[in-house]
Amino acid sequence: MKEITPRGLDITRWYTDVVLSAELADYAPVKGCMVIRPYGFAIWENIQRILDGEIKALGHQNAYFPLFIPESFLKKEAEHVKGFAPECAWVTRGGQEELEEPLAIRPTSETIMYAMYAKWIQSYRDLPLLINQWANVVRWEKTTRPFLRTTEFLWQEGHTVHTTEEEAEEEALTILGIYRKLIEENLRIPVIVGRKSEAERFAGALRTYTLEAILSDGKALQAGTSHNLGQGFSRAFNIQFLDKDGMLKHPWQTSWGVSTRLIGAIIMTHGDDSGLILPPDVSPYQAVIVPIFFDHGKEEILSAVEKARSILSEEFRVHADLREQYTPGWKFNEWEMRGVPVRIEIGPKDVKAGKVTLVRRDTGEKFQPSLGDALKIALQDSLRALSDRVYQNARNFLHSHTVFTEEYSELQQKVREGFVKTPWCGQEKCEGKVKTDTGATLRCILLDEKPEKRAVCGVCGSSATSLVVFARAY
Amino acid sequence: MKEITPRGLDITRWYTDVVLSAELADYAPVKGCMVIRPYGFAIWENIQRILDGEIKALGHQNAYFPLFIPESFLKKEAEHVKGFAPECAWVTRGGQEELEEPLAIRPTSETIMYAMYAKWIQSYRDLPLLINQWANVVRWEKTTRPFLRTTEFLWQEGHTVHTTEEEAEEEALTILGIYRKLIEENLRIPVIVGRKSEAERFAGALRTYTLEAILSDGKALQAGTSHNLGQGFSRAFNIQFLDKDGMLKHPWQTSWGVSTRLIGAIIMTHGDDSGLILPPDVSPYQAVIVPIFFDHGKEEILSAVEKARSILSEEFRVHADLREQYTPGWKFNEWEMRGVPVRIEIGPKDVKAGKVTLVRRDTGEKFQPSLGDALKIALQDSLRALSDRVYQNARNFLHSHTVFTEEYSELQQKVREGFVKTPWCGQEKCEGKVKTDTGATLRCILLDEKPEKRAVCGVCGSSATSLVVFARAY
Numbered sequence: 001m002k003e004i005t006p007r008g009l010d011i012t013r014w015y016t017d018v019v020l021s022a023e024l025a026d027y028a029p030v031k032g033c034m035v036i037r038p039y040g041f042a043i044w045e046n047i048q049r050i051l052d053g054e055i056k057a058l059g060h061q062n063a064y065f066p067l068f069i070p071e072s073f074l075k076k077e078a079e080h081v082k083g084f085a086p087e088c089a090w091v092t093r094g095g096q097e098e099l100e101e102p103l104a105i106r107p108t109s110e111t112i113m114y115a116m117y118a119k120w121i122q123s124y125r126d127l128p129l130l131i132n133q134w135a136n137v138v139r140w141e142k143t144t145r146p147f148l149r150t151t152e153f154l155w156q157e158g159h160t161v162h163t164t165e166e167e168a169e170e171e172a173l174t175i176l177g178i179y180r181k182l183i184e185e186n187l188r189i190p191v192i193v194g195r196k197s198e199a200e201r202f203a204g205a206l207r208t209y210t211l212e213a214i215l216s217d218g219k220a221l222q223a224g225t226s227h228n229l230g231q232g233f234s235r236a237f238n239i240q241f242l243d244k245d246g247m248l249k250h251p252w253q254t255s256w257g258v259s260t261r262l263i264g265a266i267i268m269t270h271g272d273d274s275g276l277i278l279p280p281d282v283s284p285y286q287a288v289i290v291p292i293f294f295d296h297g298k299e300e301i302l303s304a305v306e307k308a309r310s311i312l313s314e315e316f317r318v319h320a321d322l323r324e325q326y327t328p329g330w331k332f333n334e335w336e337m338r339g340v341p342v343r344i345e346i347g348p349k350d351v352k353a354g355k356v357t358l359v360r361r362d363t364g365e366k367f368q369p370s371l372g373d374a375l376k377i378a379l380q381d382s383l384r385a386l387s388d389r390v391y392q393n394a395r396n397f398l399h400s401h402t403v404f405t406e407e408y409s410e411l412q413q414k415v416r417e418g419f420v421k422t423p424w425c426g427q428e429k430c431e432g433k434v435k436t437d438t439g440a441t442l443r444c445i446l447l448d449e450k451p452e453k454r455a456v457c458g459v460c461g462s463s464a465t466s467l468v469v470f471a472r473a474y
Numbered sequence: 475m476k477e478i479t480p481r482g483l484d485i486t487r488w489y490t491d492v493v494l495s496a497e498l499a500d501y502a503p504v505k506g507c508m509v510i511r512p513y514g515f516a517i518w519e520n521i522q523r524i525l526d527g528e529i530k531a532l533g534h535q536n537a538y539f540p541l542f543i544p545e546s547f548l549k550k551e552a553e554h555v556k557g558f559a560p561e562c563a564w565v566t567r568g569g570q571e572e573l574e575e576p577l578a579i580r581p582t583s584e585t586i587m588y589a590m591y592a593k594w595i596q597s598y599r600d601l602p603l604l605i606n607q608w609a610n611v612v613r614w615e616k617t618t619r620p621f622l623r624t625t626e627f628l629w630q631e632g633h634t635v636h637t638t639e640e641e642a643e644e645e646a647l648t649i650l651g652i653y654r655k656l657i658e659e660n661l662r663i664p665v666i667v668g669r670k671s672e673a674e675r676f677a678g679a680l681r682t683y684t685l686e687a688i689l690s691d692g693k694a695l696q697a698g699t700s701h702n703l704g705q706g707f708s709r710a711f712n713i714q715f716l717d718k719d720g721m722l723k724h725p726w727q728t729s730w731g732v733s734t735r736l737i738g739a740i741i742m743t744h745g746d747d748s749g750l751i752l753p754p755d756v757s758p759y760q761a762v763i764v765p766i767f768f769d770h771g772k773e774e775i776l777s778a779v780e781k782a783r784s785i786l787s788e789e790f791r792v793h794a795d796l797r798e799q800y801t802p803g804w805k806f807n808e809w810e811m812r813g814v815p816v817r818i819e820i821g822p823k824d825v826k827a828g829k830v831t832l833v834r835r836d837t838g839e840k841f842q843p844s845l846g847d848a849l850k851i852a853l854q855d856s857l858r859a860l861s862d863r864v865y866q867n868a869r870n871f872l873h874s875h876t877v878f879t880e881e882y883s884e885l886q887q888k889v890r891e892g893f894v895k896t897p898w899c900g901q902e903k904c905e906g907k908v909k910t911d912t913g914a915t916l917r918c919i920l921l922d923e924k925p926e927k928r929a930v931c932g933v934c935g936s937s938a939t940s941l942v943v944f945a946r947a948y
Contacts, residue, residue: 026590026593026594028539028540028586028590029544029547029586029589029590030540030542030543030544030577030586031568033540033541033542034540035537035538035539035540035590036537036538036539037537038535038536038537038605041535041536041537041538042535042536044538045536061512061515061516062512062515062516062519063509063510063511063512063515064509064510064515064518064628065502065509065510066502066504066507066508066509066626067507067579067610067612067626068504068507068563068626069504070503070504073503086569086570087569088569089542089565089567089568089569089577090565090566090567090568091563091564091565091566091579092564092565092566092567093563093564093566093576094505094563094564094614095560095561095562095563095614095616096560102567103504103563105541105565105579112502112503112504115503116500116502116503116509119500120500125799131512135610136541136609136610138541140568140569142569151568152540152541152542154538325599
């Protein structure tokens with residue numbers, strides 16, 4: 001059995017142990033890259049299925065744009081190139097020839113997409129244009145960790161075009177809501193929602209909205225972002241439409257994305273010292289059936305396993321582990337470590353009683369429904385109860401690791417352990433001071449909460465205009 | 475309305491006109507690359523859904539491996555590097571640094587995958603290993619055409635590992651069957667099935683199986699391939715397993731793939747002078763509803779459209795084209811050009827009679843079922859009839875453009891117009907002569923048909939050992 005380092009001993013090693021032992025991913029023989037193994041990829045496929053459905057229900061369509069971005073395209077939007085060029089991988093040779101112009105591997109696709117949009121959009125009738133792409137992207141990172149930060153990762157990037165600022169703003173916020181639903185309701189990870197400061201917003205955006213999760217080491221993880229791009233890119237790429245009033249105008253744009261990094265957030269949020277705990281909506285298997293037999297009774301037990309599987313397989317993702325080279329005990333540990341929400345044991349006593357034994361991954365609680373419709377109901381109940389409990393635990397953790405203060409000394413101390421909520425004067429100088437002094441960044445300006453009257457900036461003590469969250473981050 | 479060049483006038487221009495006008499794809503501002511637009515991408519999503527289901531039903535799991543392949547990996551299998559290195563795109567700079575070792579953008583993933591397989595496989599218990607990947611790949615091509623040959627394209631690549639040669643051979647042939655089913659039954663494209671000659675097989679493979687379609691200009695298109703890789707890669711990458719008999723052995727491998735090129739085959743096989751005809755199983759929309767109203771009656775007609783849509787939308791992919799800036803006639807032409815299998819017209823007379831008018835894309839035949847369950851049945855029937863008819867047409871074309879000969883002069887002449895079936899002596903020199911003299915290649919050695927006794931090679935006249943097909947190819 002593979003050993004998992006206890007979380008309390010070394011959370012970084014625990015994370016790596018779990019990723020490797022559960023066969024979610026492996027280190028690739030290419031700097032900073034990972035291989036997403038089938039068990040990890042199945043989580044991504046489940047995330048894709050849920051999110052793709054939501055995105056399409058809102059009228060977006062999928063498309064595919066080139067991997068390569070000519071250097072000159074990247075340079076068209078001044079802020080954008082400053083943000084991304086330093087971390088691009090460059091193709092300089094194709095076949096046997098040196099290229100005249102180097103091609104960046106897309107770090108994000110604004111520039112290559114918007115060059116096409118300029119061609120496709122002529123009239124208000126062509127708008128809104130609602131396109132999404134599932135793709136791989138590359139950012140040349142110095143320090144990497146599987147899922148959380150890798151040189152290549154998988155994501156979806158939505159890129160929409162609108163006639164008015166209001167419509168673009170509504171789109172950016174609608175998508176933020178879709179992301180929040182995915183992350184909170186399906187992945188069971190609580191997030192705080194807000195807007196990025198000028199210093200932290202997406203290179204080239206007017207406004208960046210973000211969802212910030214807290215991981216079990218108290219650091220923040222940016223789990224998804226949605227940008228109102230304003231007209232910056234439409235000016236840079238000369239996208240224009242003839243409006244109803246006969247005027248030629250630059251449209252308003254949005255872009256937004258979530259990535260395989262969400263899998264890192266799931267691991268860090270729900271795991272325990274025995275390994276993973278996977279939220280049922282995206283777990284590759286929602287239940288694993290383990291037969292327990294010794295010298296005799298094998299046939300009856302295997303036929304009960306088959307019956308249980310056929311009862312469940314229409315509504316649930318169920319796997320029967322029939323491998324004969326491993327003991328039941330070994331399998332219990334294995335599937336516990338791999339985070340399957342419910343284990344179903346079927347042994348001689350169960351068969352005799354016409355029952356099966358359900359064991360919940362998070363609490364170890366056992367249930368013994370009859371092998372029939374009662375099993376379906378018991379599994380549904382267990383999955384729902386586990387799902388709610390891991391979310392509640394994560395919420396409690398977020399709340400107990402979020403401290404409000406207006407005192408800079410307390411801010412400096414508490415930001416080492418979690419989120420610090422503080423009033424802010426809005427000056428970049430104060431934001432920068434926190435970063436220099438503690439390494440923490442301004443994660444977001446809260447949307448729903450305003451500072452009290454007379455609240456003062458937690459850094460400089462002058463009058464505050466907004467409530468923000470500081471934290472160290474991945 | 476966009477003009478489509480008649481096929482008889484210039485099939486190459488017809489193809490490009492259709493791809494651009496139907497908004498399947500557009501030329502990207504990067505050499506040899508295309509943008510797959512939503513309408514084209516939806517066809518790919520439908521192909522993916524069907525094929526992914528079949529592949530998973532056979533026990534394969536999806537995974538994701540890095541885009542980058544170190545040059546040294548590519549060099550490990552001697553034939554493989556010779557085949558692929560000349561057409562690789564190379565990353566030589568990452569972030570601000572020159573790389574010590576150039577990284578190829580994957581042209582195919584054997585080498586990066588098998589480096590990992592060597593790590594994962596220890597015992598016969600780890601086999602068979604059945605992995606598939608949906609990914610983008612890059613081959614630096616000189617002449618390109620949207621879908622049929624592009625620098626970057628999308629595909630799936632399966633890579634399996636087995637304990638015995640028999641099992642690997644069975645896998646390669648099983649997948650060939652899955653591909654054939656997809657291409658013939660879903661895409662309605664007839665293919666000939668065979669094995670590649672030594673000169674034409676995949677670089678590094680023991681045996682390559684292929685499916686060859688004939689396009690409407692008489693050229694062959696390799697629509698899918700499946701390779702028994704033998705032990706070449708497992709030796710080169712030092713993949714070994716401890717067998718049941720206690721011996722350390724090199725396993726047998728397969729790899730196989732189909733790509734977005736299938737969309738090119740659909741266009742070329744089924745199109746006519748009015749544009750596309752899409753096979754119902756993969757058409758983005760199986761039916762489009764067009765309301766026809768003038769000064770009054772709009773409400774009743776729109777409510778009939780809504781009723782038709784709700785009756786059909788559970789079982790079919792249906793789109794109601796409610797745009798007010800276009801006339802019904804314009805919409806008829808538009809959806810005809812875009813290849814939607816059935817158009818549903820709903821006008822004042824239809825509403826009065828409680829009926830709708832179905833129009834088949836391929837024959838123009840009209841049907842007038844009642845607006846109720848009869849509509850479902852009529853649409854189902856029309857889709858099935860269209861599906862069968864386009865397949866039958868394509869089969870007739872394949873048969874009428876396949877000529878058998880043992881005479882070299884006839885071979886040389888007929889190979890300009892289509893497939894030439896001929897006995898072959900098995901010598902590479904004869905295969906090469908055809909290529910030099912006519913530009914045609916040996917597409918495949920037929921699996922199910924053998925030459926008659928005393929048959930002679932269509933090139934050199936000596937005794938023949940197999941029956942083969944020559945054709946010019948994409």
